[in-house]
Amino acid sequence: MGRPRGFDEAAVIRAAAQLFADRAYDGLSVDDLVTGLGVHRNSLYKTFGSKRGLYLAALRHCLDQDVAPLAERITAAPGRQEALRALSTADTGSGLDLLLLAAIERAPVDGEVAELVARGLAALDGAIAHTAGPDEDGATLIALALGLRVRVRSGALLVGTGTEGAGPATPPPAAPQPSG
Known part of the structure; x- marks a missing residue:
């Protein structure tokens, strides 16, 4: 019988989702994950198998906990303006950002990620379809x-809003510096 797990797996997945949404898959090393999540390398590998395994768990979490509820709110909106408002003002945590980064960065090279991205986008497409015009x-x-x-x-906000070229609203976290 092994030792009991010394960390909350769900909390680690949530924190990993935020890290991946902030810095992307290729922007994080396993050392960055170990440091940012506060888990031991061996625990990370034993629980998730690999960085990719943790990434897939984080992406699934975002789809289930952020994107699916957003799709439900959009579907429940009575009209187009309300649906777009629900989408544009949604506080999805890391959900939409991780979905976007997964679509751009990992889906073209990882079939499983591509399937998850397609599932998330299809949920959003279907949710807002009732508000679409004839064309x-x-x-x-x-x-x-x-x-x-x-x-x-x-940070490249809309022209005419006074925020052009203002830079990111929140700068991405700095990568941990290796000690000497």
């Missing part, structure tokens, strides 16, 4: 909303 579909509206999220994240 639009849900995917177009979701693409617009996600594009705006990219602009906000990058």
Whole structure:
């Protein structure tokens, strides 16, 4: 019989989702994860198998805990404006950011990530489809909303808002510096 786990797996997955959403998969080393999550390397590997295993757990968490509830709120909206407002003002934690980064960075090279991204985007597309006009579909509206999220994240906000070139609203956390 092994020792009991010394950490809360769900809390580690939530924290990992935030780290991956802030810095992306390729922007984090296993050392960064160990430091940022406060778990031992061996515990991380024993529980998740690999950095990729932790990433997949974090992405699934975001889809289930952030994206799915957002899709439900969008579906429940009575009209297009309310649905777009629900999407644009959503506080999804790391959900939308991790979904965006997964779509851009990992889905093209990892089939399992691609399937999860497709599932998340399909949920959002379907949720907003009831508000689409005759010449639009849900995917177009979701693409617009996600594009705006990219602009906000990058600091390249909308022209004419007085925030052009203002830089990111919150700078990404600095990478831990290796000790000498």
